[in-house]
Amino acid sequence: MTAVPRNKTQNYATPYPQEHTEPMIELHLTGILGTKITVHVKDEDEMLRVMRQYGRRGWTSGEIPAGGLILPLSMADTFDWSLIGAREFTNSEGEKSVYHKGQVYKRRELEEVDTKKLKLPRIVKYSRGARPTDPEHLKEGEESVRYVTLITFRGNGRALEAFQNPEKVAEQQQNQNP
Amino acid sequence: MTAVPRNKTQNYATPYPQEHTEPMIELHLTGILGTKITVHVKDEDEMLRVMRQYGRRGWTSGEIPAGGLILPLSMADTFDWSLIGAREFTNSEGEKSVYHKGQVYKRRELEEVDTKKLKLPRIVKYSRGARPTDPEHLKEGEESVRYVTLITFRGNGRALEAFQNPEKVAEQQQNQNP
Amino acid sequence: MTAVPRNKTQNYATPYPQEHTEPMIELHLTGILGTKITVHVKDEDEMLRVMRQYGRRGWTSGEIPAGGLILPLSMADTFDWSLIGAREFTNSEGEKSVYHKGQVYKRRELEEVDTKKLKLPRIVKYSRGARPTDPEHLKEGEESVRYVTLITFRGNGRALEAFQNPEKVAEQQQNQNP
Amino acid sequence: MTAVPRNKTQNYATPYPQEHTEPMIELHLTGILGTKITVHVKDEDEMLRVMRQYGRRGWTSGEIPAGGLILPLSMADTFDWSLIGAREFTNSEGEKSVYHKGQVYKRRELEEVDTKKLKLPRIVKYSRGARPTDPEHLKEGEESVRYVTLITFRGNGRALEAFQNPEKVAEQQQNQNP
Amino acid sequence: MTAVPRNKTQNYATPYPQEHTEPMIELHLTGILGTKITVHVKDEDEMLRVMRQYGRRGWTSGEIPAGGLILPLSMADTFDWSLIGAREFTNSEGEKSVYHKGQVYKRRELEEVDTKKLKLPRIVKYSRGARPTDPEHLKEGEESVRYVTLITFRGNGRALEAFQNPEKVAEQQQNQNP
Numbered sequence: 001m002t003a004v005p006r007n008k009t010q011n012y013a014t015p016y017p018q019e020h021t022e023p024m025i026e027l028h029l030t031g032i033l034g035t036k037i038t039v040h041v042k043d044e045d046e047m048l049r050v051m052r053q054y055g056r057r058g059w060t061s062g063e064i065p066a067g068g069l070i071l072p073l074s075m076a077d078t079f080d081w082s083l084i085g086a087r088e089f090t091n092s093e094g095e096k097s098v099y100h101k102g103q104v105y106k107r108r109e110l111e112e113v114d115t116k117k118l119k120l121p122r123i124v125k126y127s128r129g130a131r132p133t134d135p136e137h138l139k140e141g142e143e144s145v146r147y148v149t150l151i152t153f154r155g156n157g158r159a160l161e162a163f164q165n166p167e168k169v170a171e172q173q174q175n176q177n178p
Numbered sequence: 179m180t181a182v183p184r185n186k187t188q189n190y191a192t193p194y195p196q197e198h199t200e201p202m203i204e205l206h207l208t209g210i211l212g213t214k215i216t217v218h219v220k221d222e223d224e225m226l227r228v229m230r231q232y233g234r235r236g237w238t239s240g241e242i243p244a245g246g247l248i249l250p251l252s253m254a255d256t257f258d259w260s261l262i263g264a265r266e267f268t269n270s271e272g273e274k275s276v277y278h279k280g281q282v283y284k285r286r287e288l289e290e291v292d293t294k295k296l297k298l299p300r301i302v303k304y305s306r307g308a309r310p311t312d313p314e315h316l317k318e319g320e321e322s323v324r325y326v327t328l329i330t331f332r333g334n335g336r337a338l339e340a341f342q343n344p345e346k347v348a349e350q351q352q353n354q355n356p
Numbered sequence: 357m358t359a360v361p362r363n364k365t366q367n368y369a370t371p372y373p374q375e376h377t378e379p380m381i382e383l384h385l386t387g388i389l390g391t392k393i394t395v396h397v398k399d400e401d402e403m404l405r406v407m408r409q410y411g412r413r414g415w416t417s418g419e420i421p422a423g424g425l426i427l428p429l430s431m432a433d434t435f436d437w438s439l440i441g442a443r444e445f446t447n448s449e450g451e452k453s454v455y456h457k458g459q460v461y462k463r464r465e466l467e468e469v470d471t472k473k474l475k476l477p478r479i480v481k482y483s484r485g486a487r488p489t490d491p492e493h494l495k496e497g498e499e500s501v502r503y504v505t506l507i508t509f510r511g512n513g514r515a516l517e518a519f520q521n522p523e524k525v526a527e528q529q530q531n532q533n534p
Numbered sequence: 535m536t537a538v539p540r541n542k543t544q545n546y547a548t549p550y551p552q553e554h555t556e557p558m559i560e561l562h563l564t565g566i567l568g569t570k571i572t573v574h575v576k577d578e579d580e581m582l583r584v585m586r587q588y589g590r591r592g593w594t595s596g597e598i599p600a601g602g603l604i605l606p607l608s609m610a611d612t613f614d615w616s617l618i619g620a621r622e623f624t625n626s627e628g629e630k631s632v633y634h635k636g637q638v639y640k641r642r643e644l645e646e647v648d649t650k651k652l653k654l655p656r657i658v659k660y661s662r663g664a665r666p667t668d669p670e671h672l673k674e675g676e677e678s679v680r681y682v683t684l685i686t687f688r689g690n691g692r693a694l695e696a697f698q699n700p701e702k703v704a705e706q707q708q709n710q711n712p
Numbered sequence: 713m714t715a716v717p718r719n720k721t722q723n724y725a726t727p728y729p730q731e732h733t734e735p736m737i738e739l740h741l742t743g744i745l746g747t748k749i750t751v752h753v754k755d756e757d758e759m760l761r762v763m764r765q766y767g768r769r770g771w772t773s774g775e776i777p778a779g780g781l782i783l784p785l786s787m788a789d790t791f792d793w794s795l796i797g798a799r800e801f802t803n804s805e806g807e808k809s810v811y812h813k814g815q816v817y818k819r820r821e822l823e824e825v826d827t828k829k830l831k832l833p834r835i836v837k838y839s840r841g842a843r844p845t846d847p848e849h850l851k852e853g854e855e856s857v858r859y860v861t862l863i864t865f866r867g868n869g870r871a872l873e874a875f876q877n878p879e880k881v882a883e884q885q886q887n888q889n890p
Binding site: 026030031032033034035036037038039040101102131132133134135136 | 202203204205206216225229238239240241242243244245247248249261262315316317318319341
């Protein structure tokens with residue numbers, strides 16, 4: 001695995017520079033019946049608000065890329081799932097899970113390894129077992145244990161503010177500064 | 179199979195919050211000749227009305243995802259098929275069937291199993307035998323019995339009001355409160 | 357093969373209910389060089405007129421679905437081929453053929469079989485031999501005789517008036533009422 | 535191979551009937567970095583002018599269909615390559631070639647065969663050797679000599695005026711009427 | 713490998729002729745969550761500015777074609793990576809690298825070979841090892857060493873001014889004229 005260089009995602013962070021943003025953006029969305037629509041928003045703030053609003057009812061924009069999304073590790077607990085039409089819940093065994101487009105993904109945490117022999121960074125990912133109807137190139141892992149990844153949180157990049165859930169951020173800060 | 183957690187689809191339900199909805203939505207549709215068009219509607223109410231109007235003549239919006247749609251079990255008898263360009267009928271053997279984009283899907287009911295050994299929830303699905311021209315990743319089941327699923331009704335989620343057929347809902351309520 | 361129930365396609369027929377039709381429709385077209393354009397039309401009547409006008413020069417809208425289009429048998433002699441950018445002709449052996457996107461499809465008629473042992477409905481289809489560049493899932497038939505279907509006319513559905521060629525309909529009626 | 539009937543492409547020819555053409559057309563283009571844009575033009579004349587203008591800088595509209603484009607043989611020397619974002623040149627061995635989306639296609643001429651035993655029409659095509667990154671269904675020929683076709687000029691159809699290079703047409707006419 | 717003829721990409725160069733450019737262009741973009749939007753710009757200058765502005769935050773327009781982008785060798789050190797949503801960095805081993813859509817591509821330089829036996833031009837490319845989730849047709853090389861190419865700089869074409877980073881061009885010129 002190629003190591004992700006420190007701060008690489010930093011420049012992708014918000015706040016968005018508004019001075020050059022175009023007055024109209026068309027946002028393309030897909031509903032839970034497969035319905036395809038386009039909505040017109042006036043700027044990126046409104047785009048994010050509409051993504052959240054529709055996302056809470058399962059609408060998505062575009063496709064999750066093969067191999068899953070990649071975001072900085074610092075967002076593992078504050079990512080706003082509604083932006084991708086997903087929804088967090090805790091399953092009956094108490095495992096943190098996410099519901100996205102009819103599928104359930106479970107949280108897995110790969111702890112940091114820092115020995116003389118091996119150095120591996122901490123990674124948090126949400127994945128599920130592969131299904132027969134998954135396209136072949138989405139399936140990862142060995143033949144006996146195939147899985148599909150929704151999102152991987154890794155690397156030292158700064159959190160992308162626009163993609164965070166403000167309530168979770170506040171909660172996190174309160175926990176850190178009691 | 180991963181169990182679907184109770185109430186998971188609840189938040190996707192209508193009524194739609196109108197306060198943030200954009201004034202114009204473009205709905206993308208495909209006709210029975212493959213024709214691709216976009217129609218402009220003023221809000222989600224009009225979007226659903228236009229989907230039903232076109233859907234009754236076989237128009238669809240977007241694609242049915244691989245593995246089929248997933249809706250709460252409580253909608254198995256009240257789903258409005260016109261929203262996906264489909265049409266219910268009873269075949270010559272008296273089986274409940276749905277006609278969608280040139281194909282016939284039959285209703286199958288998997289009853290609840292609740293014994294000490296095995297617990298399986300009730301599921302209603304509409305599926306058909308696989309055809310040679312079906313893309314490989316749509317086909318489910320063993321090599322000898324391959325099939326394609328249009329829709330699965332499962333889980334304890336609340337019915338999504340906007341996707342129901344009002345006449346069927348009324349009929350259902352009348353049967354329950356005679 | 358699943359039998360197509362009587363009258364199943366009936367509801368897809370014109371005339372189109374105009375009362376709910378949106379004032380603007382965008383029609384997406386592909387030219388014979390692969391060119392992609394979108395044209396704006398004011399209603400479905402204009403949409404069909406523009407589809408015919410462009411279709412006579414080989415433009416198409418959307419894709420022919422895998423397995424080919426399916427229309428009622430009653431349209432086998434009156435379908436307006438310009439709606440899908442196709443063109444009828446009789447080849448040098450006197451066979452009815454259709455030219456569509458660089459390929460020639462020949463008409464095949466499967467006559468009705470109605471014996472004690474076997475009941476098969478009459479079917480008219482336009483197909484061609486498969487080519488190496490056809491995507492695998494479009495190819496039907498045995499390994500030795502692979503073919504690709506453009507359109508199948510089958511079932512007792514009523515003719516879809518909007519998709520017929522008025523001249524052919526008039527000709528047909530004149531032949532039936534001499 | 536199915537013979538291409540005489541005059542089959544004749545009806546696709548220009549001049550375009552202007553009376554029914556819509557006032558606005560959106561042309562969808564892809565740049566050499568993969569960039570996707572849509573430009574608005576007022577009619578088909580402007581569409582063709584914009585296609586040439588962008589095409590000279592490598593922009594394309596839509597995709598070349600699998601198996602390549604098919605145009606009448608009479609256009610083999612007058613086709614305007616800018617319409618598909620391509621560019622003619624003569625390589626260092628003096629072979630007529632075309633540069634299209636990062637690939638070089640060479641001209642091959644299959645002369646007419648007209649003997650008692652065999653009748654084959656004259657064909658001009660531009661093709662290149664297949665590459666590992668070509669999708670499987672684009673590759674033609676035997677396992678040992680796989681190739682990809684950009685365009686085939688064949689059949690007796692009349693030249694499509696709108697797709698010709700006016701300078702080449704003038705040059706051709708001067709050569710024929712000295 | 714087919715040699716790229718001298719100056720072949722020359723005509724694709726800027727400055728863009730403004731006289732025929734349409735007043736409105738719609739630019740289609742994809743965000744790092746997969747989000748699909750369309751923004752309206754008034755001309756190609758604004759299009760490039762918006763591509764850079766969004767690209768710095770990881771937005772891309774369209775897809776990298778299979779086999780990767782191809783640009784003239786003269787741009788290997790001055791290409792503006794923000795135009796494709798990529799970002800340059802030097803990894804911990806001091807290797808020049810590029811970050812694009814969650815993947816890291818390393819710079820490889822194939823020096824010119826000019827002996828009696830063999831003539832190979834200088835090539836600069838950015839590639840990475842193939843991953844299981846890469847679609848098969850993107851993978852190049854032998855079974856044991858599969859890789860995916862983002863971009864290849866090769867051939868004697870003139871640099872495309874519009875796609876360069878002005879700061880790097882200035883820096884390069886300063887180095888050449890001290």
